[in-house]
Amino acid sequence: MLTIKNLHASIEGTPILRGINLEVKAGEVHAIMGPNGSGKSTLASVLAGREEYEVTAGEVSFKGKDLLDLSPEDRAREGVFLAFQYPVEIPGVSSTNFLRTAVNQVREYRGEEALDAVKFLTLMKEKMKLVEMDQKLLSRALNEGFSGGEKKRNEIFQMAMLAPTLSILDETDSGLDIDALRIVSNGVNQLKSKDNATIVVTHYQRLLDYIVPDFVHVLYNGQIVKSGTKELALELEEKGYDWIKEEVDSKATV
């Protein structure tokens, strides 16, 4: 579904991603871990099409298409969804209005009929239940004044509404209390199918107890320096990143 080959990206001339290789197949869950500043959010943003990042080398194909060639909105319409590490507050834009515009533009792109007000509301109610989203939140402006946890929950709610094929969750677990974590993970798991895939960026093993990954990758200095199965996450939890850093750095000096 997603193939990343030798991806290099920089921001304002500073290289951040230095040769990422990753293959994600339908039905899989990949976890990306790594120390602060290693480039996890950068990778997520580059995949979603953030213009500030310049791709200096490499290629990304998504469902056979050149992903880097598409505008951010077309990537979303093709089925890429990024749950932001820091969802943006947008005063004055109503959550419902926003979602309806988004859902219908995505549907239009996919050749589906636009949802009328009633059908949209039905869909919304159904998905709200999934992540136990409070109706009151949706009557407010988009993310405005939402708590950290509410914002994260809203991201997953949006994901449920848009039914993506590839979801990239950037630290969606950070800031969630244990109940919210369970609810959000539940939501993600219910949306999982053999046709879609999930990339979870996280610092914590506890999320991976709920959303069990098929693969775990460690990103360090803009590269995936280690990949393994879910046991790798346990090992990282126990030993931290130093041993990986040492491994990488000693290799580099040889």
Added chain:
Amino acid sequence: MSTLIKQDILVELLANAGTGFEQVRATGKEAFQAQGFPTNKSEEYKFTAITKKIEQSIQNFAAAGAFEVTAAQVKEHVFEGYAGDVLVFANGHFQPELSSTVDGVEISPLSDKANTALGSIAKPEKDPFCALNQSSFDGGIFISVPKKAQIQKPILFLNFFQANAGQVIQPRVWIEAGDFAEVTFINHSVNFSDASYFVNKVVEVKGGVNTQIRYYKLQNEGKNAIEVSNIETDIQKDGRFTSVNVSLSGEMVRNNLSLNILGSNSEGNMYGLYLLNGKTHVDNHTNVDHTVAHAESNELYKGILADSSRGVFNGKIFVRQDAQKTNAFQQNNNILLSEDAVVNTKPQLEIWADDVKCSHGCTTGQLDEEALFYLQARGIAKDQAKGLLLYAFAGEVLEHITDESFREYCIAKVQERLGSNF
């Protein structure tokens, strides 16, 4: 020194002006001659080179008289669903046969009644254009809302303009409301010409004790038109005056809005939105004068500027020594959509009382790129995402319009603009 010869202009304009009001006009003339057109040294017109613009565009200074407006045209330009009364003007001249009569309100062309009133609120010595209008106004209306009259339906001034290049239109409006009266005015213009004509309008609003007056204005001038508008009101005890001004087009527009707070427990509100593109230049100068204690003023002006348009905001707040416990708030926010667009914004607070709450703030920035990306990342096309964000910004001003059909009309106009030009 301006090359405009003041005398000549006045001769032309005075020759065209109607008869009557000798004393009023003489005072206006004197005040205009004392001030002259603002030069580039004039502090009040520093960012708005209006004299130069007038020199370039207005050659002969002939007054544009009334012209025929049809009932069909009136019908066409009243907004959908509007249920209020309509007063029709052709180049500033009142057209009673096309206008509704308003139950309980006296409406008449300017007559002797206005003789002692005109110039008593908008004083000619305060602004040269106000003085010019007073010297040679041509057309206008006198409106008197009696004591305790609650006029539930709004009154729409529907102004049709059809002028040739260089012509001048100088309407004069007097509105007075008795104690405890309530009334809403909507001012809307329709242009039949792209010529560079000059509208110089003065509106005086005399409030009474506990009056509620709303004055909404949609400026959608011809793209080559020059407009100066002076609106001034006296707010008495327990009174409330709310202005909402929406500017969408014109070559150069200057709005002077002045609120004189003369009674306690009163409130003055000024809201404005300017959406500018091309080379449009809009200058909003507002002035609220707190002369007594325990009153409140609120001001919010917002601008979105594209292309090489230019916006000027100058908000004066005076709080006199006696005006203790004043609450005065002012905010001006701008979004620039192009590198060539410019905004000059200047709050001007003069506070002589010590126990007051005043706040002001101004921001000028670009569209929030992070918010834009967030919307795009959800599948919303870039242009539409921009429109959503800009509308979210602008909508805050339009919320203050109470009449639904006019609000909806403004929203549609604004959205049309945000979806196409920006």
